[in-house]
Amino acid sequence: MEPCYTASSILVTVNTLQGKKMVESGLQSGDFSIPTSWPSCLPLPADVEILQQKVAGLQRELEDFKKEALVSIHSLEDAFCEMNRALGQQEEQAARVKQRLREEEDRGVVRNKVLTFLLPREKQLREHCRRLECMLLDRGCAHSVPRNVQAH
Template sequence: MTLDMLTSKKMETNNPQARCLLSTLASAMCSEHASDVEKLRQELKNVQRDVKDFKQEVTRVICKIEGTLSYMMEVVTRLETRSNHVEQRLREEEDRGIVRNKVLTFLLPREKELREKCADLERRLWRKNV
Protein backbone atom coordinates (compact mmCIF):
# COMPACT_ATOMS: atom_id res chain seq x y z
CA MET A 1 0.00 0.00 0.00
CA THR A 2 1.16 3.49 -0.76
CA LEU A 3 1.37 6.29 1.68
CA ASP A 4 -1.63 8.05 0.17
CA MET A 5 -3.75 4.95 0.58
CA LEU A 6 -2.72 4.57 4.20
CA THR A 7 -3.49 8.22 4.84
CA SER A 8 -6.90 7.93 3.22
CA LYS A 9 -7.61 4.79 5.30
CA LYS A 10 -6.71 6.64 8.48
CA MET A 11 -8.84 9.61 7.43
CA GLU A 12 -11.69 7.33 6.65
CA THR A 13 -11.70 5.67 10.03
CA ASN A 14 -11.08 8.90 11.93
CA ASN A 15 -13.33 11.26 9.96
CA PRO A 16 -17.07 10.50 9.75
CA GLN A 17 -17.53 13.10 7.01
CA ALA A 18 -14.99 11.34 4.86
CA ARG A 19 -16.77 8.07 5.47
CA CYS A 20 -20.07 9.63 4.39
CA LEU A 21 -18.46 11.13 1.27
CA LEU A 22 -16.87 7.79 0.36
CA SER A 23 -20.17 6.04 0.92
CA THR A 24 -21.97 8.56 -1.30
CA LEU A 25 -19.32 8.18 -4.01
CA ALA A 26 -19.50 4.40 -3.78
CA SER A 27 -23.30 4.37 -4.00
CA ALA A 28 -23.18 6.82 -6.95
CA MET A 29 -20.72 4.56 -8.74
CA CYS A 30 -22.85 1.51 -7.91
CA SER A 31 -25.98 3.21 -9.21
CA GLU A 32 -24.06 4.27 -12.36
CA HIS A 33 -22.90 0.70 -12.84
CA ALA A 34 -26.41 -0.55 -12.14
CA SER A 35 -27.81 1.75 -14.84
CA ASP A 36 -25.06 0.57 -17.22
CA VAL A 37 -25.93 -3.03 -16.42
CA GLU A 38 -29.61 -2.27 -16.97
CA LYS A 39 -28.80 -0.68 -20.35
CA LEU A 40 -26.78 -3.75 -21.26
CA ARG A 41 -29.69 -5.99 -20.25
CA GLN A 42 -32.07 -3.99 -22.43
CA GLU A 43 -29.65 -4.14 -25.34
CA LEU A 44 -29.26 -7.88 -24.81
CA LYS A 45 -33.06 -8.33 -24.82
CA ASN A 46 -33.27 -6.27 -28.02
CA VAL A 47 -30.53 -8.36 -29.64
CA GLN A 48 -32.23 -11.58 -28.51
CA ARG A 49 -35.56 -10.36 -29.94
CA ASP A 50 -33.82 -9.41 -33.19
CA VAL A 51 -32.15 -12.83 -33.36
CA LYS A 52 -35.51 -14.53 -32.72
CA ASP A 53 -37.16 -12.44 -35.45
CA PHE A 54 -34.28 -13.20 -37.80
CA LYS A 55 -34.58 -16.94 -37.11
CA GLN A 56 -38.32 -16.81 -37.78
CA GLU A 57 -37.75 -14.92 -41.03
CA VAL A 58 -35.04 -17.37 -42.12
CA THR A 59 -37.30 -20.31 -41.27
CA ARG A 60 -40.15 -18.74 -43.27
CA VAL A 61 -37.88 -18.14 -46.26
CA ILE A 62 -36.48 -21.69 -46.07
CA CYS A 63 -40.01 -23.12 -46.01
CA LYS A 64 -40.91 -21.00 -49.02
CA ILE A 65 -37.77 -22.14 -50.84
CA GLU A 66 -38.55 -25.78 -49.99
CA GLY A 67 -42.06 -25.36 -51.42
CA THR A 68 -40.71 -23.79 -54.58
CA LEU A 69 -38.06 -26.49 -54.92
CA SER A 70 -40.69 -29.19 -54.46
CA TYR A 71 -42.84 -27.60 -57.18
CA MET A 72 -39.85 -27.34 -59.50
CA MET A 73 -38.98 -31.00 -58.90
CA GLU A 74 -42.56 -31.98 -59.83
CA VAL A 75 -42.33 -29.92 -63.02
CA VAL A 76 -38.95 -31.45 -63.90
CA THR A 77 -40.33 -34.95 -63.28
CA ARG A 78 -43.34 -34.25 -65.54
CA LEU A 79 -41.07 -32.85 -68.25
CA GLU A 80 -38.78 -35.87 -68.03
CA THR A 81 -41.79 -38.17 -68.33
CA ARG A 82 -43.09 -36.27 -71.36
CA SER A 83 -39.63 -36.28 -72.90
CA ASN A 84 -39.34 -40.05 -72.41
CA HIS A 85 -42.76 -40.57 -74.05
CA VAL A 86 -41.79 -38.38 -77.01
CA GLU A 87 -38.51 -40.27 -77.41
CA GLN A 88 -40.38 -43.58 -77.29
CA ARG A 89 -42.87 -42.41 -79.91
CA LEU A 90 -40.01 -41.19 -82.11
CA ARG A 91 -38.29 -44.57 -81.86
CA GLU A 92 -41.55 -46.33 -82.71
CA GLU A 93 -42.13 -43.99 -85.67
CA GLU A 94 -38.56 -44.57 -86.88
CA ASP A 95 -39.15 -48.32 -86.63
CA ARG A 96 -42.39 -47.98 -88.63
CA GLY A 97 -40.55 -45.86 -91.19
CA ILE A 98 -37.91 -48.54 -91.57
CA VAL A 99 -40.61 -51.19 -92.04
CA ARG A 100 -42.42 -48.97 -94.58
CA ASN A 101 -39.20 -48.52 -96.52
CA LYS A 102 -38.61 -52.25 -96.58
CA VAL A 103 -42.19 -52.88 -97.74
CA LEU A 104 -41.91 -50.20 -100.42
CA THR A 105 -38.59 -51.52 -101.67
CA PHE A 106 -40.26 -54.93 -101.97
CA LEU A 107 -43.54 -53.74 -103.50
CA LEU A 108 -42.31 -51.15 -106.01
CA PRO A 109 -40.45 -53.66 -108.21
CA ARG A 110 -43.46 -55.99 -108.01
CA GLU A 111 -45.77 -53.13 -109.02
CA LYS A 112 -43.47 -52.36 -111.95
CA GLU A 113 -43.55 -56.02 -113.02
CA LEU A 114 -47.36 -56.11 -112.72
CA ARG A 115 -47.76 -52.91 -114.78
CA GLU A 116 -45.48 -54.38 -117.44
CA LYS A 117 -47.50 -57.64 -117.48
CA CYS A 118 -50.79 -55.71 -117.66
CA ALA A 119 -49.46 -53.61 -120.50
CA ASP A 120 -48.29 -56.77 -122.29
CA LEU A 121 -51.67 -58.45 -121.77
CA GLU A 122 -53.51 -55.37 -123.05
CA ARG A 123 -51.31 -55.31 -126.16
CA ARG A 124 -52.02 -59.01 -126.78
CA LEU A 125 -55.73 -58.41 -126.29
CA TRP A 126 -55.71 -55.53 -128.78
CA ARG A 127 -53.85 -57.68 -131.28
CA LYS A 128 -56.43 -60.45 -131.02
CA ASN A 129 -59.35 -58.07 -131.32
CA VAL A 130 -57.93 -56.21 -134.23
Protein backbone atom coordinates in the same frame (compact mmCIF):
# COMPACT_ATOMS: atom_id res chain seq x y z
CA MET B 1 0.98 -4.94 -19.13
CA GLU B 2 -2.75 -4.66 -19.39
CA PRO B 3 -4.15 -5.93 -22.69
CA CYS B 4 -7.47 -4.35 -23.71
CA TYR B 5 -10.40 -6.40 -24.91
CA THR B 6 -13.46 -4.92 -26.57
CA ALA B 7 -16.87 -6.45 -25.93
CA SER B 8 -19.56 -4.55 -27.82
CA SER B 9 -19.14 -0.90 -26.78
CA ILE B 10 -17.52 -1.68 -23.41
CA LEU B 11 -13.76 -1.43 -23.09
CA VAL B 12 -12.44 -3.96 -20.60
CA THR B 13 -8.93 -3.80 -19.22
CA VAL B 14 -7.58 -7.06 -17.93
CA ASN B 15 -4.52 -7.43 -15.79
CA THR B 16 -3.81 -11.11 -16.18
CA LEU B 17 -0.88 -11.11 -13.80
CA GLN B 18 -2.91 -9.48 -11.03
CA GLY B 19 -5.84 -11.82 -11.77
CA LYS B 20 -3.57 -14.83 -11.62
CA LYS B 21 -2.14 -13.70 -8.30
CA MET B 22 -5.62 -13.10 -6.92
CA VAL B 23 -6.79 -16.53 -7.96
CA GLU B 24 -3.71 -18.18 -6.52
CA SER B 25 -3.96 -16.27 -3.26
CA GLY B 26 -7.73 -16.88 -3.15
CA LEU B 27 -7.20 -20.58 -3.67
CA GLN B 28 -4.61 -20.68 -0.94
CA SER B 29 -6.55 -18.62 1.56
CA GLY B 30 -9.99 -19.86 0.56
CA ASP B 31 -11.19 -16.27 0.18
CA PHE B 32 -12.95 -15.58 -3.09
CA SER B 33 -14.26 -12.14 -2.26
CA ILE B 34 -13.70 -9.26 -4.63
CA PRO B 35 -10.96 -6.95 -3.46
CA THR B 36 -11.86 -3.38 -2.59
CA SER B 37 -9.85 -2.06 -5.52
CA TRP B 38 -12.32 -3.70 -7.96
CA PRO B 39 -15.51 -1.70 -7.37
CA SER B 40 -14.07 1.17 -9.42
CA CYS B 41 -13.79 -1.24 -12.36
CA LEU B 42 -17.37 -2.49 -12.14
CA PRO B 43 -19.94 -0.79 -14.40
CA LEU B 44 -22.55 1.44 -12.82
CA PRO B 45 -26.03 -0.03 -12.26
CA ALA B 46 -27.45 2.29 -14.94
CA ASP B 47 -24.91 0.96 -17.42
CA VAL B 48 -25.81 -2.58 -16.48
CA GLU B 49 -29.50 -1.81 -17.08
CA ILE B 50 -28.71 -0.32 -20.49
CA LEU B 51 -26.62 -3.37 -21.34
CA GLN B 52 -29.40 -5.69 -20.27
CA GLN B 53 -31.86 -3.79 -22.46
CA LYS B 54 -29.47 -3.98 -25.41
CA VAL B 55 -28.98 -7.71 -24.85
CA ALA B 56 -32.76 -8.22 -24.63
CA GLY B 57 -33.20 -6.23 -27.86
CA LEU B 58 -30.53 -8.28 -29.60
CA GLN B 59 -32.18 -11.50 -28.41
CA ARG B 60 -35.53 -10.33 -29.83
CA GLU B 61 -33.85 -9.43 -33.12
CA LEU B 62 -32.16 -12.82 -33.18
CA GLU B 63 -35.49 -14.59 -32.59
CA ASP B 64 -37.12 -12.50 -35.32
CA PHE B 65 -34.25 -13.36 -37.66
CA LYS B 66 -34.61 -17.06 -36.84
CA LYS B 67 -38.34 -16.92 -37.61
CA GLU B 68 -37.75 -15.09 -40.90
CA ALA B 69 -34.98 -17.55 -41.82
CA LEU B 70 -37.30 -20.49 -41.11
CA VAL B 71 -40.07 -18.93 -43.22
CA SER B 72 -37.56 -18.41 -46.04
CA ILE B 73 -36.30 -21.98 -45.72
CA HIS B 74 -39.85 -23.36 -45.84
CA SER B 75 -40.56 -21.20 -48.88
CA LEU B 76 -37.42 -22.51 -50.58
CA GLU B 77 -38.38 -26.10 -49.72
CA ASP B 78 -41.85 -25.57 -51.21
CA ALA B 79 -40.36 -24.07 -54.36
CA PHE B 80 -37.88 -26.94 -54.59
CA CYS B 81 -40.67 -29.52 -54.26
CA GLU B 82 -42.70 -27.74 -56.93
CA MET B 83 -39.70 -27.66 -59.25
CA ASN B 84 -39.06 -31.36 -58.64
CA ARG B 85 -42.70 -32.14 -59.43
CA ALA B 86 -42.56 -30.09 -62.65
CA LEU B 87 -39.27 -31.71 -63.59
CA GLY B 88 -40.78 -35.16 -63.04
CA GLN B 89 -43.69 -34.27 -65.31
CA GLN B 90 -41.31 -32.97 -67.96
CA GLU B 91 -39.25 -36.16 -67.79
CA GLU B 92 -42.38 -38.30 -68.16
CA GLN B 93 -43.53 -36.23 -71.11
CA ALA B 94 -40.08 -36.45 -72.73
CA ALA B 95 -40.10 -40.24 -72.26
CA ARG B 96 -43.54 -40.46 -73.96
CA VAL B 97 -42.34 -38.31 -76.86
CA LYS B 98 -39.22 -40.45 -77.28
CA GLN B 99 -41.35 -43.59 -77.28
CA ARG B 100 -43.66 -42.14 -79.94
CA LEU B 101 -40.64 -41.13 -82.03
CA ARG B 102 -39.20 -44.66 -81.78
CA GLU B 103 -42.56 -46.12 -82.82
CA GLU B 104 -42.80 -43.70 -85.75
CA GLU B 105 -39.24 -44.52 -86.81
CA ASP B 106 -40.06 -48.22 -86.63
CA ARG B 107 -43.13 -47.66 -88.82
CA GLY B 108 -41.01 -45.63 -91.24
CA VAL B 109 -38.46 -48.43 -91.49
CA VAL B 110 -41.22 -50.95 -92.16
CA ARG B 111 -42.77 -48.65 -94.79
CA ASN B 112 -39.41 -48.28 -96.52
CA LYS B 113 -38.91 -52.04 -96.58
CA VAL B 114 -42.40 -52.59 -98.00
CA LEU B 115 -41.92 -49.90 -100.63
CA THR B 116 -38.51 -51.26 -101.54
CA PHE B 117 -40.11 -54.64 -102.07
CA LEU B 118 -43.30 -53.47 -103.83
CA LEU B 119 -42.03 -50.80 -106.25
CA PRO B 120 -40.00 -53.16 -108.49
CA ARG B 121 -42.89 -55.64 -108.41
CA GLU B 122 -45.30 -52.91 -109.49
CA LYS B 123 -43.03 -52.01 -112.40
CA GLN B 124 -42.85 -55.64 -113.46
CA LEU B 125 -46.62 -56.01 -113.19
CA ARG B 126 -47.25 -52.86 -115.26
CA GLU B 127 -44.98 -54.16 -118.01
CA HIS B 128 -46.60 -57.57 -117.92
CA CYS B 129 -50.12 -56.05 -118.02
CA ARG B 130 -49.15 -53.91 -121.01
CA ARG B 131 -47.84 -56.97 -122.85
CA LEU B 132 -50.95 -58.95 -122.04
CA GLU B 133 -53.18 -56.08 -123.16
CA CYS B 134 -51.32 -55.84 -126.45
CA MET B 135 -51.59 -59.58 -127.00
CA LEU B 136 -55.26 -59.58 -126.10
CA LEU B 137 -56.20 -56.69 -128.28
CA ASP B 138 -53.81 -57.79 -131.00
CA ARG B 139 -52.96 -54.25 -131.74
CA GLY B 140 -49.58 -55.00 -132.96
CA CYS B 141 -47.84 -53.63 -129.94
CA ALA B 142 -44.79 -55.59 -130.84
CA HIS B 143 -42.68 -52.51 -130.90
CA SER B 144 -43.24 -51.97 -127.15
CA VAL B 145 -42.91 -55.62 -126.20
CA PRO B 146 -39.40 -56.85 -125.49
CA ARG B 147 -37.93 -59.39 -127.91
CA ASN B 148 -37.93 -62.27 -125.46
CA VAL B 149 -41.72 -61.88 -125.11
CA GLN B 150 -42.23 -61.66 -128.92
CA ALA B 151 -40.54 -64.98 -129.42
CA HIS B 152 -43.07 -66.76 -127.25
